[in-house]
Amino acid sequence: MRIIKVVPYQDEWINKFQEEALKIKEIFGDQLLEIHHIGSTSVPGLKAKPIIDIIPVVKNIDEIDLFNEEMEAFGYEVRGELGIPGRRYFPKGGENRSHHVHVFQIGDENIKRHLAFRDYLIAYPGVAKEYADLKEILASKFENHPESYWEGKENFIKETEMKALNFYSKN
Incomplete structure (x- = not known):
């Protein structure tokens, strides 16, 4: 069973991203156009x-299926779209997850959505603190219930995402 635990920011998260990005570049080769660190661990x-x-942003999402065995060799699970059309999702670490890789084709709106949310939290530390506080409360309340944890964050994320996309389009 996955346990939800929110911890203080760790500088090593940047290094963990960079290490994994090198592996992903090696696997996807010429298909890879860009690679981004997103999510809460990307916000100092x-x-x-x-x-x-x-x-990872790639030229052709359908070609990514050809790399499934290589991703598995690096410890990733192959989960396909997993509810998001046009995505390829690869979690790593089983119940003790260490990484989530969300592959999208260049031009997919999900890329902008994730980058906008990240950049908005970086630009507005007060909003980032509100988000951190909410996550801590939800994690303590729903430590053994990941679905309830996600549901508790949903409204905050949607509202902030709208503001972030507006902010992102102006910058």
């Missing part, structure tokens, strides 16, 4: 679940 000072979220 933000408390987070210690799971590194990564978005």
Whole structure:
């Protein structure tokens, strides 16, 4: 069973992203156009679940299925779209997740949505603190119930995402 635990920001998260990005570049080769660190671990000072979220941006999402065995060799599970059309999702670490890789094709709106949310939290530390506080409360309340934890964050994320997309389009 997965346990939800929010911890203080750790500088090592940047290094963990960079290490994993090198592996992903090696696997996807010429298909890879960009790679981004997203999620709470990408926001300096933000408390987070210690799971590194990564978005590789690729030329052709359908070609990514050809790399499933190589991703498995690096410890990733192959989960396909998992409810988000046009995505390929690869978690790593089983019940003690360490990484989530969300692969999208260039131009997919989900890329902008994730980058906007990250950049907005970086630009507005007060909003980032509100988010951290909410996550801590939810994690203590729903430590053994990941679905309830996610549901508790949903409204905050949606509202902040709208503001973030507006902010992102102006910058």
